[in-house]
Amino acid sequence: MKRKLAVLLLAALLLTVSMAMFSGCKDKEPREVEIEIINPLTGEVLEQDGVIELPDEETPIEVRVKDKKKDKYLTDKDLEGVTLKECLNISVSRLWKYDYKEALNTKGKFPIEEEGVVTSNYYEIEVKFETKPWDVFEEEYERKYEAKNLVLNFYSDKDWKGTNYFELVSSTIEFLNGEYEDFPDLVDKIDNFENLNLLINNPVYKNNILGAVGDIAKYDEEYFKEKSLLIIIRVESSREKYDVDKMHVKDKVLTVSLIKPQSNYPVLPVVSIGAYIIEIDKEVVGETETIKVENVRR
Numbered sequence: 166m167k168r169k170l171a172v173l174l175l176a177a178l179l180l181t182v183s184m185a186m187f188s189g190c191k192d193k194e195p196r197e198v199e200i201e202i203i204n205p206l207t208g209e210v211l212e213q214d215g216v217i218e219l220p221d222e223e224t225p226i227e228v229r230v231k232d233k234k235k236d237k238y239l240t241d242k243d244l245e246g247v248t249l250k251e252c253l254n255i256s257v258s259r260l261w262k263y264d265y266k267e268a269l270n271t272k273g274k275f276p277i278e279e280e281g282v283v284t285s286n287y288y289e290i291e292v293k294f295e296t297k298p299w300d301v302f303e304e305e306y307e308r309k310y311e312a313k314n315l316v317l318n319f320y321s322d323k324d325w326k327g328t329n330y331f332e333l334v335s336s337t338i339e340f341l342n343g344e345y346e347d348f349p350d351l352v353d354k355i356d357n358f359e360n361l362n363l364l365i366n367n368p369v370y371k372n373n374i375l376g377a378v379g380d381i382a383k384y385d386e387e388y389f390k391e392k393s394l395l396i397i398i399r400v401e402s403s404r405e406k407y408d409v410d411k412m413h414v415k416d417k418v419l420t421v422s423l424i425k426p427q428s429n430y431p432v433l434p435v436v437s438i439g440a441y442i443i444e445i446d447k448e449v450v451g452e453t454e455t456i457k458v459e460n461v462r463r
Contacts, residue, residue: 195308196232198239200292200315203227205275211317218322223274226255228292247296254293260318261285262328265410265424278321283449284413287327291316330449333409335442348438350399352456354419356447357389370398393450395421395443397458402436409443411461419453422461
């Protein structure tokens with residue numbers, strides 16, 4: 166009897182151990198990984214918000230994926246049915262003010278900055294690491310390595326960083342109750358205090374520009390030694406102010422991109438005048454001959 170009981174207990178123990186081992190294998194956590202992006206000129210790992218000099222020609226973005234437990238970089242031999250390159254999705258964007266992100270179609274390569282173009286020099290590289298084939302369901306896939314994303318921002322090597330060379334300092338919107346067809350749009354770059362006063366006292370724009378400029382006392386001759394004011398006044402079919410998200414200069418043409426803020430409210434057919442005052446570094450855009458304004462989508 167005792168022998169029979171011992172055999173039963175041993176069988177139960179073996180069954181418990183086997184189930185635990187089976188369960189453990191099935192529920193085994195995927196291995197943690199670490200993603201690194203390599204500086205193409207130095208071979209060192211790129212740091213968040215670091216400054217690097219972009220290569221002069223198209224250069225593939227080198228990405229390394231490390232098994233954190235083994236402290237070893239993954240190769241194709243560590244993967245099954247897929248290559249490391251196929252597991253990586255790399256996208257590059259240029260970043261602007263108000264969280265506006267301009268996707269760049271670089272096809273996994275570092276961006277190239279055009280000579281003579283003034284633009285934002287703040288970039289984002291997003292790397293997605295995923296070993297699961299797209300046509301396999303998650304519940305059917307036994308994952309060896311975790312899926313992970315890395316978002317890394319960096320500046321290219323320029324005299325300024327990001328979009329610091331321009332700033333929206335004031336904006337207002339006035340609703341029109343009467344006729345508006347004859348109201349002239351205005352896009353002008355003011356380089357001195359005298360021209361600012363002429364514009365403010367212009368009877369066509371006086372009532373609509375004073376609210377946007379605010380306290381003009383700070384805009385004196387000393388101010389205009391280093392800064393210019395870009396003034397945009399236009400009729401809009403909207404009751405919301407736009408954001409100034411993007412600005413670049415090329416071949417003496419200054420292009421300003423306005424973007425409509427995201428809103429959960431319904432768009433009403435209201436005609437209004439929007440006025441925008443933007444500060445710009447004079448050394449960057451002082452010789453521009455043409456100004457263009459465009460609307461972009463977020």
